[in-house]
Amino acid sequence: MITLQNIEKVYRTSSIETLALNNININIRKGEFVSIMGPSGCGKSTLLNIMGLLDEPSKGNVAIDGQLVKSYRDKELAALRNQKIGLIFQSFHLINDLSVLDNVEIPLLYRSRNGGSASGKSRLDHAKEALEKVGLSNRTKHFPRQLSGGQKQRVAIARAIVGNPEIILADEPTGNLDSVMGNEIMSILQGLNNDGATIIMVTHDESMAKKTDRLIRLFDGTQVGDSVLRAGGAGP
Ligand code: ADP
Ligand code: ADP
Numbered sequence: 001m002i003t004l005q006n007i008e009k010v011y012r013t014s015s016i017e018t019l020a021l022n023n024i025n026i027n028i029r030k031g032e033f034v035s036i037m038g039p040s041g042c043g044k045s046t047l048l049n050i051m052g053l054l055d056e057p058s059k060g061n062v063a064i065d066g067q068l069v070k071s072y073r074d075k076e077l078a079a080l081r082n083q084k085i086g087l088i089f090q091s092f093h094l095i096n097d098l099s100v101l102d103n104v105e106i107p108l109l110y111r112s113r114n115g116g117s118a119s120g121k122s123r124l125d126h127a128k129e130a131l132e133k134v135g136l137s138n139r140t141k142h143f144p145r146q147l148s149g150g151q152k153q154r155v156a157i158a159r160a161i162v163g164n165p166e167i168i169l170a171d172e173p174t175g176n177l178d179s180v181m182g183n184e185i186m187s188i189l190q191g192l193n194n195d196g197a198t199i200i201m202v203t204h205d206e207s208m209a210k211k212t213d214r215l216i217r218l219f220d221g222t223q224v225g226d227s228v229l230r231a232g233g234a235g236p
Contacts (some may be wrong), residue, residue: 001198002028002051009046009221020046022221023055027117030166032232033193034200035209038218043077044202047218051200052169053081075196082111086160090172092152094144101127101140103159111163130158134188145202146147150181161197170190170201174208186211193232 009021020043028034028051036044049055050062053069062069072080086107088128088141094103101217104127131137134154144152153173160168174182186208193199201212209215217225 001031002026002200003028003063003066003131004051004057005061005063007047007050007057008064009043009050009055010058021050021219024060024106024117026216026223026226027068028198029115030198031193031196032214033190033212034196034214035212035215036200036202036216036218037204037206037209038224043221044218048169048200048202052085052167053077054086054087082107083163084166086163086165086168088153088156088160088168088170090175092149092156092176094152094155095143098143099140099234100131100136100142100144100147100155103144104130104162105156106159107163114179126162126186127158129183130162131155133161133191134158148181149177150184153177153181153185154188157185157192161192166196168197168199170199171203172204174203174205179207182208 004024004026007021007024011018012019020096024047030034036043036047048055055063064084069077101124105123108123108126112209128137128140131140134157135162136151136154136158139147144155147155168189174185174188177185182205189199189201190211205210210229213228213230214231215227216223
């Protein structure tokens with residue numbers, strides 16, 4: 001599903017060069033739930049951004065479903081990203097002056113502006129359906145400030161899944177939550193994975209990582225571990 005070959009990422013600022021990723025080779029299979037762990041600054045977010053087609057590697061190849069990402073034009077790449085990938089962040093990244101329902105509709109608005117056909121009614125239905133999946137049907141008219149952290153993250157998950165992406169990338173989705181809410185979020189992610197989504201999650205929390213299928217460890221930009229925790233995933 002996602003193949004990374006010999007990935008290197010160097011950040012260059014005026015005077016400093018940081019080797020953020022060094023010769024990374026990873027193949028994520030369809031339907032896998034993968035966690036990525038490692039100390040702060042080891043390259044986890046950089047790796048996730050490259051997998052999410054938000055950032056380009058300095059060297060190496062990224063392929064999605066066997067197709068080299070390099071071969072896409074910018075516009076095709078944006079469409080691919082919008083269609084295939086849902087993103088979840090530690091700090092939720094909700095828009096504070098939009099209602100819960102409006103926040104969840106955002107990816108569909110973007111899609112319809114770029115040639116998609118979703119009508120207002122169908123966007124609304126899809127957004128409601130996504131909120132139902134995360135158990136927030138009773139909060140559609142609320143605003144983010146009126147929600148708990150766990151509820152905000154559930155809205156962010158609804159926004160990530162509203163377009164039915166095959167891949168969900170989560171950067172420390174439970175990092176700002178207490179363990180009860182964190183476990184709730186993990187259950188939702190596990191449910192989405194059981195329904196077929198491929199999920200890649202960065203986490204600092206060993207107990208969350210243990211609930212996934214596979215644990216990749218990074219240290220200082222290098223992959224130092226890749227262990228299968230349970231059978232997961234369905235194919236290449
Ligand atoms: P992690 O997510 O594991 O904390 P990051 O991927 O954010 O690590 O960062 C890896 C390394 O790259 C760090 O040394 C960080 O300071 C550096 N880095 C990340 N993003 C940038 C950037 N945009 N410009 C310069 N250096 C960066
Ligand atoms: P979140 O909490 O929402 O996951 P982060 O705090 O991890 O966000 O990172 C926010 C953004 O800053 C990311 O896009 C990440 O790539 C970027 N970033 C991380 N470290 C650095 C750095 N040292 N220099 C510049 N940008 C960075």
